[in-house]
Structures are given as C-alpha cells and as structure tokens.
Amino acid sequence: MTDRDTPADIPHFHGHRDRLRQRFREAGSDALADYELLELILFRSIPRRDVKPIAKDLLRRFGSFAEVLAAPERRLLETDGIGTSIVTDIKLIEAAAARLTRGAIAGRSVLDSWTAVLDYCRTTMAFAEKENFRVLFLDKRNHLIADEVQQSGTVDHTPVYPREVIKRALELSSSAIILVHNHPSGDPAPSSADIRMTREIMDIASPLGIEVHDHVIVGRKGHASLRGLGVM
Incomplete structure (x- = not known):
C-alpha cells in the first residue's frame, strides 16, 4: 500500500494469492478445494483480476477439477473470462497428469x-x-x-x-x-x-x-x- 492508497482502492482479493500459494506449499493440495486449485492455475494467465468467480464457474459448467482439465478447448473458451492462454495452461496440466500416470506403468509389469x-x-x-x-x-x-x-x-x-x-x-x-x-x-x-x-x-x-x-x-x-x- 502506498501513501495515496485508501482501503477503497485496494482490490478485495489483495493478498489472497500469496495466502493461497503459501497454504498449498505448507499443507499440500488436499488442504485446498477444487476451485482453489483452479485459482492457482488461473493466477498465471490472469494477473490482475479476482479469479475465484471464474474458477467456480468452470466447476459449475463441467462438474469437477478433473472434468475441467479434460474439457474440450471450444467449451472452455465459452466460459466468461477464459482465453486461449488460459486454455493452454489448463491443457498443459492435463498433459502433465497423463504423462505422470503413464510413467507409473512404464518399464514394469x-x-x-x-x-x-x-x-x-x-x-x-x-x-x-x-x-x-x-x-x-x-x-x-x-x-x-x-x-x-x-x-x-x-x-x-x-x-x-x-x-x-x-x-x-x-x-x-x-x-x-x-x-x-x-x-x-x-x-x-x-x-x-x-x-x-x-x-x-x-x-x-x-x-x-x-x-x-x-x-x-x-x-x-x-x-x-x-x-x-x-x-x-
């Protein structure tokens, strides 16, 4: 906060991102709700906007965290606030999950x-x-x-x-x-x-x-x- 800032100037989500990241680092993903994990993804592509409403909208549309990751690109883009850079981040995580689970069966019976x-x-x-x-x-x-x-x-x-x-x-x-x-x-x-x-x-x-x-x-x-x- 600067000398010119007033409480009305500060977004209501001020500090929320740092607190959410810290909770993830200290307590792990199990301590976070699905919409909070989605927020962490959205932070990367939406630096100056409250992303909680977008995360909750995605869950309402698709049903679960896994279903958001697997959703077709065209349907993700129909969600208000979702652009191509966000879709790329979501699909990157989906690809990482597939690569991780495939690695668990590689090189073994x-x-x-x-x-x-x-x-x-x-x-x-x-x-x-x-x-x-x-x-x-x-x-x-x-x-x-x-x-x-x-x-x-x-x-x-x-x-x-x-x-x-x-x-x-x-x-x-x-x-x-x-x-x-x-x-x-x-x-x-x-x-x-x-x-x-x-x-x-x-x-x-x-x-x-x-x-x-x-x-x-x-x-x-x-x-x-x-x-x-x-x-x-």
Whole structure:
C-alpha cells in the first residue's frame, strides 16, 4: 500500500494469492478445494483480476477439477473470462497428469501395477466427450510396448475392427494386449456389443498366441473390468 492508497482502492482479493500459494506449499493440495486449485492455475494467465468467480464457474459448467482439465478447448473458451492462454495452461496440466500416470506403468509389469493402469486409463479417457478405443500392447514380461488409440467414434459408439487390432499386435511383436475404451455417458457397465467385440478379438488372438488380459471400460462413475465381471 502506498501513501495515496485508501482501503477503497485496494482490490478485495489483495493478498489472497500469496495466502493461497503459501497454504498449498505448507499443507499440500488436499488442504485446498477444487476451485482453489483452479485459482492457482488461473493466477498465471490472469494477473490482475479476482479469479475465484471464474474458477467456480468452470466447476459449475463441467462438474469437477478433473472434468475441467479434460474439457474440450471450444467449451472452455465459452466460459466468461477464459482465453486461449488460459486454455493452454489448463491443457498443459492435463498433459502433465497423463504423462505422470503413464510413467507409473512404464518399464514394469502392468499386471503388477494394475491400480496404476486404471489411473492412467481414467486420466486419459474417462472424461472424453466421444468414445475412444485404446489398446495397450505388452511384451512377454507384460511390459508396455505401445499405447495406441485405435479408433475414435461418437458419443455412444466406436467402430472396432478385431482383425486390425490383432494385425497391429503382430506388427509390434506383442504377446498380450489390454483393451480400453470409455463411455461418455459416465456409466462404465459393458454393453452386449462390448462383450461380443471382446470375444471376437479373443477368438482371433488365441490361435496366434496373443493373450487378451482384460477389457477395461472407464467413465465418470468409475470403471468396469470384463475380466473381473467374468464375461471374458
């Protein structure tokens, strides 16, 4: 405050940023609400404005911190106060989260790191607006060789071509695969089509010595394992 400043001249959020940063440093992210974590992100791109209303508006629109990070750029830009630089910061953090969770399954048997596999699948796919079909290709030690999105579809359907999945596994000399896709509806329960497609892939893979470890479906409400459900 200068000699010329009066209380009316000082923004009501004066000092809030430093206090929030200090609380994050001292107590960690668990001590902060979702909107406060979003504020910390927004501070970078909006240096001289109260960002709490913007953070709360983002949560109202998208539902949760994770869903804000995963929201499509065009929808983020529809939010008042959100510009391209803010979207870039949000998407940078989303990419960092995906890279971090992928790193947790790299160089080790995915069957011994199943929780990390599920975390990675949910981070990268659970909040997508459209269905994506992903395959994790594994070697004989069940280490990750490749992680590829094979198909992208609509809000409730993704075309999957079983022979193309196995063809790609052979190209990569993969001994096993894990199938993953998302349900944008939020409900991860498998459909009859999901079960049928999984069995078709298994029928082609088995004679070629390729094991299908699981088919995991992720959504906002959690995940489902077809292996765990006993349907494959």
